[in-house]
Amino acid sequence: MQFPTITSPHTARPNSVTRTMLWVILALIPGTVAMTWYFGWGILIHMVLATATAVAGEAVVLRLRARPVMPALKDLSAVVTALLMALALPPLLPWWITVIGVVFAIVVVKQLYGGIGYNPFNPAMAGYVLLLVSYPVDMTSWVPPEMLNPHPLDPLQTLSLIFTGQLPTGLDWDAVTAATPLDAMRTELDQNRMISEIRQSPLWGDFGGRGWEWVGNWFLLGGLVLLYKRIITWHIPVSMLAGLLVMAMLFHFIDQETHPFGLFHIFSGGTILGAFFIATDPVTASTTRKGQLIYGASIGVLVYIIRTWGGYPDAVAFAVLLMNLSAPTIDYYTQPRVFGHRDQGDE
Amino acid sequence: MSEYGKLVKEGLWSNNQALVALLGLCPLLAVSNTAINGLGMGIATTVVVTLSNGTVSLIRNWVRQEVRLPVFVIIIASFVTAVELSMNAWFHELYKILGIFIPLIVTNCIIIGRAEAFASKNPVGRSLLDGLAIGIGFTLVLFTLGALREITGLGTLFTQADLMFGEGARNLTLSLGDDFKGMLLAILPPGAFIGLGFLIALKNLIDRRATQTKTVPVSAAQPEPTAG
Numbered sequence: 396m397q398f399p400t401i402t403s404p405h406t407a408r409p410n411s412v413t414r415t416m417l418w419v420i421l422a423l424i425p426g427t428v429a430m431t432w433y434f435g436w437g438i439l440i441h442m443v444l445a446t447a448t449a450v451a452g453e454a455v456v457l458r459l460r461a462r463p464v465m466p467a468l469k470d471l472s473a474v475v476t477a478l479l480m481a482l483a484l485p486p487l488l489p490w491w492i493t494v495i496g497v498v499f500a501i502v503v504v505k506q507l508y509g510g511i512g513y514n515p516f517n518p519a520m521a522g523y524v525l526l527l528v529s530y531p532v533d534m535t536s537w538v539p540p541e542m543l544n545p546h547p548l549d550p551l552q553t554l555s556l557i558f559t560g561q562l563p564t565g566l567d568w569d570a571v572t573a574a575t576p577l578d579a580m581r582t583e584l585d586q587n588r589m590i591s592e593i594r595q596s597p598l599w600g601d602f603g604g605r606g607w608e609w610v611g612n613w614f615l616l617g618g619l620v621l622l623y624k625r626i627i628t629w630h631i632p633v634s635m636l637a638g639l640l641v642m643a644m645l646f647h648f649i650d651q652e653t654h655p656f657g658l659f660h661i662f663s664g665g666t667i668l669g670a671f672f673i674a675t676d677p678v679t680a681s682t683t684r685k686g687q688l689i690y691g692a693s694i695g696v697l698v699y700i701i702r703t704w705g706g707y708p709d710a711v712a713f714a715v716l717l718m719n720l721s722a723p724t725i726d727y728y729t730q731p732r733v734f735g736h737r738d739q740g741d742e
Numbered sequence: 743m744s745e746y747g748k749l750v751k752e753g754l755w756s757n758n759q760a761l762v763a764l765l766g767l768c769p770l771l772a773v774s775n776t777a778i779n780g781l782g783m784g785i786a787t788t789v790v791v792t793l794s795n796g797t798v799s800l801i802r803n804w805v806r807q808e809v810r811l812p813v814f815v816i817i818i819a820s821f822v823t824a825v826e827l828s829m830n831a832w833f834h835e836l837y838k839i840l841g842i843f844i845p846l847i848v849t850n851c852i853i854i855g856r857a858e859a860f861a862s863k864n865p866v867g868r869s870l871l872d873g874l875a876i877g878i879g880f881t882l883v884l885f886t887l888g889a890l891r892e893i894t895g896l897g898t899l900f901t902q903a904d905l906m907f908g909e910g911a912r913n914l915t916l917s918l919g920d921d922f923k924g925m926l927l928a929i930l931p932p933g934a935f936i937g938l939g940f941l942i943a944l945k946n947l948i949d950r951r952a953t954q955t956k957t958v959p960v961s962a963a964q965p966e967p968t969a970g
Contacts (some may be wrong), residue, residue: 528927
């Protein structure tokens with residue numbers, strides 16, 4: 396019997412920030428392709444724009460802070476921030492809004508707090524919230540998914556719309572944009588319509604909005620890759636989805652006609668992307684295992700609360716920021732017992 | 743620099759209550775959403791802090807240590823009431839906008855702080871000047887922050903100037919044009935915190951530049967160590 400002999404050294408390559416970020420970027424690919432398929436070329440244009448802005452902004456601030464520029468750019472964290480933001484932004488958003496958001500994320504939220512590893516808030520989500528609060532109309536104008544879109548724009552038209560605001564002849568804004576499923580559900584529930592009624596619209600698929608649920612699935616695939624590569628652990632995504640699902644099912648069973656089925660919440664908006672790619676940010680999340688469970692579950696519960704009773708249709712960004720704020724406290728109270736020491740309560 | 747010049751410089755810059763001492767943040771952050779609101783609040787505060795400083799200084803030798811704080815508060819509250827009533831009479835619209843923050847000047851820590859730290863230990867003239875300088879320094883910060891927030895948030899400057907300067911000032915309002923999409927966050931509370939942070943950073947930067955240019959000639963004047 397022969398065993399394969401591997402020459403020394405047998406140590407595995409240690410994890411590095413660059414490797415982690417590279418895997419996150421790779422894992423985003425399936426979801427990105429799906430979003431481009433369903434929602435058009437705007438996603439890719441914003442990704443390029445956001446990445447360029449983020450890298451330039453990071454380089455400028457690092458020069459101002461008299462820190463070495465290249466190592467910080469090579470760790471790809473600015474690129475990940477930019478990509479996550481671009482995925483969250485509406486595909487036809489004017490270019491300067493994206494630039495403002497990314498500059499705020501990189502310069503104020505990340506670098507002014509000390510750069511990677513020191514930022515208390517998730518830069519991508521803080522930038523997104525800045526834009527959502529500042530430009531509510533532009534930030535809630537999504538495009539309809541591909542199969543429901545009567546006027547899909549080709550790449551050139553999208554480019555011209557984003558950079559010059561010039562719509563193709565014969566179309567107006569209302570023809571190319573639509574509310575997201577979460578937004579539509581919210582508006583119609585406000586008009587006292589019942590869910591069984593609302594769901595008869597062609598906007599809806601099996602669980603969430605058509606197109607959206609498949610985007611969620613592809614992000615889920617990317618998330619599973621991250622789990623498999625041990626870039627993230629299961630604690631935050633699972634507890635976040637569980638928290639959201641438990642809340643949603645609870646209220647669904649109390650009143651089925653005003654609270655959508657639990658999986659609607661899972662497959663709508665940024666839930667999956669948030670659970671696997673955003674809430675798991677190692678800098679701003681809780682670090683202890685028990686803490687991560689509390690952190691994730693609280694995000695899930697908050698997402699449901701803000702979506703249902705809050706002022707904005709989606710809530711992942713707000714929930715993540717609120718829990719970023721609480722992460723140090725959660726960590727403080729969930730320190731694991733050091734081996735050989737007693738629990739504080741035993742004394 | 744004369745003693746009085748030093749007082750003015752401290753109040754306006756080196757001991758600016760908003761940028762250095764970080765006092766009075768509640769009104770600073772709450773009403774600095776437009777330049778005119780900031781100016782109105784700043785002037786009201788300046789009047790109160792100057793008059794209260796003068797009065798506290800006048801009675802400083804007759805008030806016992808044990809009861810000084812209640813006495814100061816009563817003095818400050820009297821002036822605030824006077825200011826509030828006058829604003830209600832002559833600047834009624836502005837008074838309605840600033841609302842609760844006018845009576846709350848009583849609780850502004852700048853005023854009790856100057857009464858306790860300065861006016862209760864100094865003669866009347868200096869106390870009055872200190873109050874005036876501190877007040878103007880605070881007003882300048884309020885006004886600058888208000889102007890910045892107004893420009894980024896609304897795309898205008900000096901809206902509602904007529905509330906303060908009368909009907910003739912209606913044309914003072916500058917606008918960046920109707921196409922300008924204001925960044926709403928700037929006129930919401932987070933915008934105040936972020937804006938104040940940038941103002942403090944700017945002040946520190948200017949200070950650092952100033953000390954650098956000051957030290958350069960000194961080091962250049964030092965003789966080169968000669969070999970040997």
